[in-house]
Amino acid sequence: xxxxxxxxxxxxxxxxxxxxxxxxxxxxxxxxxxxxxxxxxxxxxxxxxxxxxxxxxxxxxxxxxxxxxxxxxxxxxxxxxxxxxxxxxxxxxxxxxxxxxxxxxxxxxxxxxxxxxxxxxxxxxxxxxxxxxxxxxxxxxxxxxxxxxxxxxxxxxxxxxxxxxxxxxxxxxxxxxxxxxxxxxx
Amino acid sequence: xxxxxxxxxxxxxxxxxxxxxxxxxxxxxxxxxxxxxxxxxxxxxxxxxxxxxxxxxxxxxxxxxxxxxxxxxxxxxxxxxxxxxxxxxxxxxxxxxxxxxxxxxxxxxxxxxxxxxxxxxxxxxxxxxxxxxxxxxxxxxxxxxxxxxxxxxxxxxxxxxxxxxxxxxxxxxxxxxxxxxxxxxxxxxxxxxxxxxxxxxxxxxxxxxxxxxxxxxxxxxxxxxxxxxxxxxxxxxxxxxxxxxxxxxxxxxxxxxxxxxxxxxxxxxxxxxxxxxxxxxxxxxxxxxxxxxxxxxxxxxxxxxxxxxxxxxxxxxxxx
Amino acid sequence: xxxxxxxxxxxxxxxxxxxxxxxxxxxxxxxxxxxxxxxxxxxxxxxxxxxxxxxxxxxxxxxxxxxxxxxxxxxxxxxxxxxxxxxxxxxxxxxxxxxxxxxxxxxxxxxxxxxxxxxxxxxxxxxxxxxxxxxxxxxxxxxxxxxxxxxxxxxxxxxxxxxxxxxxxxxxxxxxxxxxxxxxxxxxxxxxxxxxxxxxxxxxxxxxxxxxxxxxxxxxxxxxxxxxxxxxxxxxxxxxxxxxxxxxxxxxxxxxxxxxxxxxxxxxxxxxxxxxxxxxxxxxxxxxxxxxxxxxxxxxxxxxxxxxxxxxxxxxxxxxxxxxxxxxxxxxxxxxxxxxxxxxxxxxxxxxxxxxxxxxxxxxxxxxxxxxxxxxxxxxxxxxxxxxxxxxxxxxxxxxxxxxxxxxxxxxxxxxxxxxxxxxxxxxxxxxxxxx
Numbered sequence: 001x002x003x004x005x006x007x008x009x010x011x012x013x014x015x016x017x018x019x020x021x022x023x024x025x026x027x028x029x030x031x032x033x034x035x036x037x038x039x040x041x042x043x044x045x046x047x048x049x050x051x052x053x054x055x056x057x058x059x060x061x062x063x064x065x066x067x068x069x070x071x072x073x074x075x076x077x078x079x080x081x082x083x084x085x086x087x088x089x090x091x092x093x094x095x096x097x098x099x100x101x102x103x104x105x106x107x108x109x110x111x112x113x114x115x116x117x118x119x120x121x122x123x124x125x126x127x128x129x130x131x132x133x134x135x136x137x138x139x140x141x142x143x144x145x146x147x148x149x150x151x152x153x154x155x156x157x158x159x160x161x162x163x164x165x166x167x168x169x170x171x172x173x174x175x176x177x178x179x180x181x182x183x184x185x186x
Numbered sequence: 187x188x189x190x191x192x193x194x195x196x197x198x199x200x201x202x203x204x205x206x207x208x209x210x211x212x213x214x215x216x217x218x219x220x221x222x223x224x225x226x227x228x229x230x231x232x233x234x235x236x237x238x239x240x241x242x243x244x245x246x247x248x249x250x251x252x253x254x255x256x257x258x259x260x261x262x263x264x265x266x267x268x269x270x271x272x273x274x275x276x277x278x279x280x281x282x283x284x285x286x287x288x289x290x291x292x293x294x295x296x297x298x299x300x301x302x303x304x305x306x307x308x309x310x311x312x313x314x315x316x317x318x319x320x321x322x323x324x325x326x327x328x329x330x331x332x333x334x335x336x337x338x339x340x341x342x343x344x345x346x347x348x349x350x351x352x353x354x355x356x357x358x359x360x361x362x363x364x365x366x367x368x369x370x371x372x373x374x375x376x377x378x379x380x381x382x383x384x385x386x387x388x389x390x391x392x393x394x395x396x397x398x399x400x401x402x403x404x405x406x407x408x409x410x411x412x413x414x415x416x417x418x419x420x421x422x423x424x425x426x427x428x429x430x431x432x433x434x435x436x437x438x439x440x441x442x443x444x445x446x447x448x449x450x451x452x453x454x455x456x457x458x459x460x461x462x463x464x465x466x467x468x469x470x471x472x473x474x475x476x477x478x479x480x481x482x483x484x485x486x487x488x489x490x491x492x493x494x495x496x497x498x499x500x501x502x503x504x505x506x
Numbered sequence: 507x508x509x510x511x512x513x514x515x516x517x518x519x520x521x522x523x524x525x526x527x528x529x530x531x532x533x534x535x536x537x538x539x540x541x542x543x544x545x546x547x548x549x550x551x552x553x554x555x556x557x558x559x560x561x562x563x564x565x566x567x568x569x570x571x572x573x574x575x576x577x578x579x580x581x582x583x584x585x586x587x588x589x590x591x592x593x594x595x596x597x598x599x600x601x602x603x604x605x606x607x608x609x610x611x612x613x614x615x616x617x618x619x620x621x622x623x624x625x626x627x628x629x630x631x632x633x634x635x636x637x638x639x640x641x642x643x644x645x646x647x648x649x650x651x652x653x654x655x656x657x658x659x660x661x662x663x664x665x666x667x668x669x670x671x672x673x674x675x676x677x678x679x680x681x682x683x684x685x686x687x688x689x690x691x692x693x694x695x696x697x698x699x700x701x702x703x704x705x706x707x708x709x710x711x712x713x714x715x716x717x718x719x720x721x722x723x724x725x726x727x728x729x730x731x732x733x734x735x736x737x738x739x740x741x742x743x744x745x746x747x748x749x750x751x752x753x754x755x756x757x758x759x760x761x762x763x764x765x766x767x768x769x770x771x772x773x774x775x776x777x778x779x780x781x782x783x784x785x786x787x788x789x790x791x792x793x794x795x796x797x798x799x800x801x802x803x804x805x806x807x808x809x810x811x812x813x814x815x816x817x818x819x820x821x822x823x824x825x826x827x828x829x830x831x832x833x834x835x836x837x838x839x840x841x842x843x844x845x846x847x848x849x850x851x852x853x854x855x856x857x858x859x860x861x862x863x864x865x866x867x868x869x870x871x872x873x874x875x876x877x878x879x880x881x882x883x884x885x886x887x888x889x890x891x892x893x894x895x896x897x898x899x900x901x902x903x904x905x906x907x908x909x910x911x912x913x914x915x916x917x918x919x920x921x922x923x924x925x926x927x928x929x930x931x932x933x934x935x936x937x938x939x940x941x942x
Contacts, residue, residue, distance in 0.1 A: 069210070072224040072252075072496070082187075082501030084203065085210040087340075122219040194707065272825045293827030294698070294709035295779030302778065303823070316827065318709025362709055385706035386714075427695070 006151060006174035011134065014150030015044070018132050019051035021148050026099055029059040031127060033095055035068040036103045037116055038086035042067045043167035044134060045103040066090050068102065068123075073115035088123075095124040105163035107133035107149070110142035135174055137161050189301045189310040190494050192319040193367040198343065201325070201370055206340050207493035208329050208486070215251070215489060225254035228499050231284040232258045233275065234313075235291040240460065241313050244484070245288045245322075248491035254499070257282070272296060276305035284308045286499055294318035309498040311491075317357045323459055324363035326490040327413065328371060330479050333486070334455050335410050345372035350403050352378040352440055353415030353467055354429070356385050360459045361415060369393060378403045378440065382429040399439045404449045412450065413457040414442050414468045433466055444471035455479045513537070514928065515544040516889065519553025521879045523855030523892075529558055531885040534927040538881050551923070551937060555893060559859045561593025561886030561924060562840065563866040563875050565656065565685070565763060566739060566811035568832070569595070569626070572613065573602025578816035578906045580614065583836070584623035586814070586904040588931035590836040591888035591921030594867065594875045595624050595814075599631040600661040606631035606642035608650035615652035623931045627872060630654040632673045632684060636662045641673060648680035655871040658685035660739055661786075663721060665691050670725060674734035683761075683869060685737040686725050688746070689787065693717035698827060700773040700788040708776060710826065713788045715743040722746050726753035726760050735759035737869055740813050742768045742787040744797030751806045761869050763811040764798045766835055766842035767911060771795075775911065781822045781829030782911045785815070802861060803852040809866045812839045816907030833911045837903055841917035844892060849918055855890075863888075874927075885928035889937070892919035 006014070026032060029052060036045030049061035069086035077083070091098070102116050113131060120129060132148035137155045155161060155176065162175045187200060214222060230249040232242050242258065249256045259279070261270050272291070279287055286309040289297045294316030301310040314320040332339045335347055349368055355361045355377055368375050376395045377388065389396055397403040417436060430436050447456060456468075456478045464470050473480060513532040521527050521539075528541035530548070537543060544550070569583040578586075580597070587595045597614055599605035605614060611628035618626025630647035634640045636659045647654040657677060664670045664686060673684050694717045699705050701712020722738055726749065729736035738750065741762045753760045767785060772792050775783040783789060801807040815832025822829055835842075843862065847853035853861070867876025877883040897916050900908035922934035 072214075072222045072500075077224065077500045080501065082497055085207050085496070087210065088213065118223065122222070123217060271820070271828070273823055291825065293825040295827075296825040298779045299825050316709050317711070359709060386701045386712055387703040387706050390703075 002177045003175070004173050005153060005176050006135070008172035011150070011172045011174070014134060015047050016051055018148045018150060019048050019055065022048070022101055022130075022132065023052060023055060025130070025147070029056045031097065031099045032059070032064060032101065033091055033098045033126075034065045034101045034103055035090075036065070037112060038067055038069050040105040040163050040165055040168055041103045043165050044105060048101075048103060048132065063091050068116055068119055070112060070115040070119050073118040075111060075115065088119075090123065095120070095126045097125070097127050100126045100129045101148075102129060102131045103133075104131075105134050106161050107131070107136040107146050108139055110140045110144035113144050114142050134163060135161060187497055189297075190321055190498065191297050191301055191310065191312045193321045193324050193363045193370065196321065196367065196370065198370050201328070201367060202341060202343060204325055204490065204493050204497060205329050205332060207497060208325070208489040209340060211492040211496070212486065212489035215485070221251050221253060223253050224496060225249070225252040225499055228254045228285045229283055230254045230256050230286045230288060230495065231279050231282070232256065232313075233261065233279065233287050233289045234259070235261045235272075235289075235296070236314070238290050238314065241290060244487045245311075245313060245491050247488050248495055251488070252492055252495055254495065257284070272300060273303070273305050276300055276303070279308065280306035286311060286495065288313045290314045292316055311494060311498065314359050316359070317362065318359055319363040320359040321363045321367075322487070322491050322494055323360050324367040325494070326483060326487040327364055327457055327459070328367055329490050330457065330483050330486050331411050331455070334479060335453065343371040344368065346374070347410040348374040348376060348407055350376040350378055350407065350409050350412045351415065352400060352403075352412060352442070353417060354383045355379045355388070355415070356383045356429075357418070358415050364413065365394065376403050376407050376409070380430050380436075380439070400442065400446060404446060409450045409454050411455045411457060412442065413459075416459065416461065417463055417467050419463065419466070437466055441467055441469065442472045443469040444475070447472045447475060447477065457483060460484070513545050513548035514925065514930070515541050515548045515550045516553045516556070516558065517541050517550060519556050519558045519889065521558050522859055523557045528553070529879070529887060531887065531925055531928040534885055536879065536881055536883050536885050536887070553889070555891060556922065557855050557890040557892060558879055559591070559855065559888045559890060560863040560876055560879060561888050561926065562591045562862045562921075563870065563872060564592050564595040564812050564814070564836065564839070565737075565809060565866040565870055566660070566813050567595040567597055567836065568600070568813070568815045569597040569614070570601065570816055571617070572610070576906070577818050580617045580626060581621045582904060582906045583814070583816070584618065584621045584626065586834070586836045588623045588924045588926070589904050589921070590838070591840050591890065591924050591932070592624055592836060593886040593888070593924060593926045593931070594627060594872050595836075596627045596629050596656055596870055598660045599629045599658060600636055604631050604635050605629065606634050606636075608643070608646040608652075611647045611652040611654050612650050622926070624926060625872070625875065627656070627870060628652045628654055629660070629685070630657045632657045632659045632664050633669065638662060638665055638669065641669070641676065644673075644676060644682065645679055648682060655680070655682045656685055656737070656869070657682055658687065658739065660685065660687045663687050663689040663691060665721075667724060667728065671728050671732060674729055674736060675732045678734055681871060683735050683737050685739050686721065687739050688718045688721035688725065688741075690717040690721055693720070697788075699776050699784070700790050702773055702791055704773045704776060708779070710776070713786075715745050715790070715794070718743055718787055719745040719749060722749050726750070726758050729760055730756060730758040735761070738762040740765050740768070740787055740811070741798065741801075741807060742790050742794060744794045747797045747801035747806055750801065754806065761808040761865070762806070763809045763866075764802055764807045765813045766810060766839045767833060768798055769795065769802070769810075769846040770842050771911060779826045781824065781826050782833065782909055782913070784826060784829050784831050785813075785833050785911075786831040799846060799852065802847060809861050809869065810839060810843055811866065812836050814905075816905050817909045818907055822909045833909055834903060834905050834907055835910070836905070838898060838910065838912050838917065840890065841896075841920050842912070844919050845917055848892070885925055887925045888921050889923040890919060891922045894919050894922065894936075896920060
């Protein structure tokens, strides 16, 4: 299959649902920190934070959403061209004893999340770490699962899943393409 | 990037990438846990044909904080006694499986030779070659300047800023690397030195302002920063080969004291690559003033060297 | 050589590139310019497309023997010279021991004879051990079997002006000449390359033009003052050409030589820090290259000499600052002169005969060399194929060292045969194939 699998309204609905699920699961917002994984996890984290703030006015969406760059923790650095290092921004108070929700666009092999867990370990000691993803396309290579999923999207390994967001790509959409093409997606 | 040999051939894009990466590295160094797993399993050799404890430990700290294995290799030899040949040393390092070699050498061009001779495959970082270049020093200086003088520095260069470099331009590899890099990054360069300590032909250059006394330079330019170079006392005076008559005369014409420092705009910073000769090229008042970023240069040096090692070593070999 | 009895006939060759003739070489002399006079059993070579020149003479060669036989020997250097079209070379005195006594120069001379591929004329040192403080026994060397006429401390400058004056005066006794390595030692302390914009960029200590020019100026004034002749080795700068031009206009008896590498290469070559380009005096700027070419064209510079300076790999395959200075050049010299001077039209082949054979032989007082290509003259002859383009492969040299800076450069022609007193010391395989 090739084409748009989620449009802008689908994405908006999915994020709203995830925001509610996060609040329900954590019984409030007191210790929540949303950390997006660059590139597209970061705007997603900010959107989720904004939605949480709509429900919980005491939640400061600017301070509680940040970015976690995992480049230096990847296990495939030697197999790729040199990657630019992204920015890591944390709440002013740090992450000790917080509940971190990692936010990423596409959940695939699990290696990115493994690197993110390593990165978090060097930044402090959170009370818990949870994972929210917009799309879970399967093909896990590590025993890692998501806590909050926007959409489960069965794919072939050879297919490519691209998430586009207004903040980075001028449009909200999730595309699937290229069965049989070489790229394995995000 | 395959090697970091000089700043002449460093593109503006690569220079800014190094500075931006260094900024992220510097951020990691403010954490409690400063060690990153990035270069685990990689071997970095510090190959020093010349003693330089400061530079060596800076590179060593950088490599270790990225979890690389570090081997320190001090080779004997000088321009007078050849000692172990660079080639044999390189073959040894190749056999040891060095992924990167940080080389300090008394001979100009030694890093270049190591990188291009085919004696070894690893990445080469020039940590100072003769009187040629010391690129990571220039990068850490530029990083320090950018941090203090450019708002929201990520992705930016040093456009329109004016820096003076004062002292022994002729023999200084720091000046040799700083001048091209500052030009690449869009800064204005003012060189202040006695004519005896200027490289041949520099006065012909139209893209550099040259002054023969520090006072002239301070009168002529609104400086954003001033870099004082170390005077090699032993080399500079005495016999028929002295480049200036006495340390006292040098200090009178080129020394940065409090009065001269105050003639610069309030925001202007004071840099020195170290080690300083207090009372010769810089007074204690200037060196210890709030404008002095000399100590910060040292910590920025680690971040810039981490960035350089990361950019050379972290990518796949085939992509170079 | 074994076949001294064989006569050679080179049919229909161009003498000096401008006169068609045959060359009959027999019993060590040019017997005739007509093949009709060829004796029975003579080997005939077809000369079409070839140019005959009097055998080339190099006034400035380093054969390294005695002392550095790992770099070159009189035998390997002689073979290299013959392949380059030379019939005589002057072997510089900076050997170990120094060629500063009759004993050493006779040893070099007689070894050259034994090898028999070129005439090896030893150069005597001006000062004992090239030390620059005490004159060597130059008359003893002049009167030895080696008959030394050229004296030089090459590698070092005879820097003391009084000593230089004495040397210039003293060699008049036997019609000698002092060949000066013009380099002010103080101005060139630690120098690594030409002082200029490139040296500033590369951080290599500069060797300023003025360090050469000031010594040349002093020495032409001294030579004029004492009425002696002086020869300037490896002239390399535009300013030096001007000084020589001025001195000659004044009637001073000065001669000067330029090296092929100074006709072709500039200090830009140093940028890769490849020590094959390290030489003394150093490669200069394009302005200097233009000036020495012009000086050679107008006769200000009298000769081309090679400064063939073999060094083993370990002295070149290292960092610039540790590398030895010098480059080999016997096999490439003629072709570089063709490329830089003949092909652009600034020198004729007759001029090449002058600057690479006649004038150096005259300066060195080499009897039997640099003679006209005429019947009755010694059969020292070089055959040049100006259309035999080739690419320099340093490893293919006959020299024991391969420190050529010209590797990979295409050159337009080369010597295809060299005859020393009628005996072929170099005969190109291609030429063998066209034996009639």
